Amino acid sequence: AQSVTQLGSHVSVSEGALVLLRCNYSSSVPPYLFWYVQYPNQGLQLLLKYTSAATLVKGINGFEAEFKKSETSFHLTKPSAHMSDAAEYFCAVHYGGSQGNLIFGKGTKLSVKP
Amino acid sequence: DGGITQSPKYLFRKEGQNVTLSCEQNLNHDAMYWYRQDPGQGLRLIYYSQIVNDFQKGDIAEGYSVSREKKESFPLTVTSAQKNPTAFYLCASSIVSGGELFFGEGSRLTVL
Numbered sequence: 476a477q478s479v480t481q482l483g484s485h486v487s488v489s490e491g492a493l494v495l496l497r498c499n500y501s502s503s504v505p506p507y508l509f510w511y512v513q514y515p516n517q518g519l520q521l522l523l524k525y526t527s528a529a530t531l532v533k534g535i536n537g538f539e540a541e542f543k544k545s546e547t548s549f550h551l552t553k554p555s556a557h558m559s560d561a562a563e564y565f566c567a568v569h570y571g572g573s574q575g576n577l578i579f580g581k582g583t584k585l586s587v588k589p
Numbered sequence: 590d591g592g593i594t595q596s597p598k599y600l601f602r603k604e605g606q607n608v609t610l611s612c613e614q615n616l617n618h619d620a621m622y623w624y625r626q627d628p629g630q631g632l633r634l635i636y637y638s639q640i641v642n643d644f645q646k647g648d649i650a651e652g653y654s655v656s657r658e659k660k661e662s663f664p665l666t667v668t669s670a671q672k673n674p675t676a677f678y679l680c681a682s683s684i685v686s687g688g689e690l691f692f693g694e695g696s697r698l699t700v701l
Contacts, residue, residue, distance in 0.1 A: 519632075519692045521689055
């Protein structure tokens with residue numbers, strides 16, 4: 476079965492430090508890839524998406540992600556963490572086909588220390 | 590403003606009662622989805638609908654039911670058959686099936 480793996484359920488960084496959240500998918504066929512962010516007791520909002528146009532994708536709030544086919548990875552990064560980045564982040568993959576729904580990772584909760 | 594409205598935001602239910610969660614969208618999206626979120630488990634798909642009057646079961650449909658009588662509306666009923674209904678429920682929509690999802694603010698259901 477297709478799957479999405481997010482390494483690390485919790486990540487803690489200091490304000491101003493690099494943020495790196497990891498996501499790996501299970502297929503060798505390039506899928507559509509997404510990162511979503513969720514603040515407490517709210518819905519999810521899209522940070523960025525990869526749809527095969529470019530391997531480095533820039534999103535909102537200074538986040539970006541790089542699609543690496545050889546590593547089946549789509550890690551999310553931000554050069555300098557801000558307190559407002561504290562939230563839960565979800566990687567999601569769409570493998571195509573008629574059913575057309577996304578498969579979500581289990582999420583990574585990011586804490587930012589002052 | 591276009592978006593997805595879920596209601597109620599918080600809901601308490603006694604065991605054995607059915608409860609219906611509302612989801613309305615004014616984005617003119619064809620596809621709509623219901624997800625369940627539990628701590629540490631990510632999002633799990635309950636039901637989805639790609640067109641009016643049609644819907645399909647997701648990964649955890651047992652104990653839930655839906656209807657799609659209008660393009661704008663996709664209500665979810667949590668029935669008494671659902672063994673562990675306490676969770677955060679998220680409704681979403683997309684222009685096309687499998688595309689970028691737009692989420693509502695969620696409904697938190699607690700069974701007393």
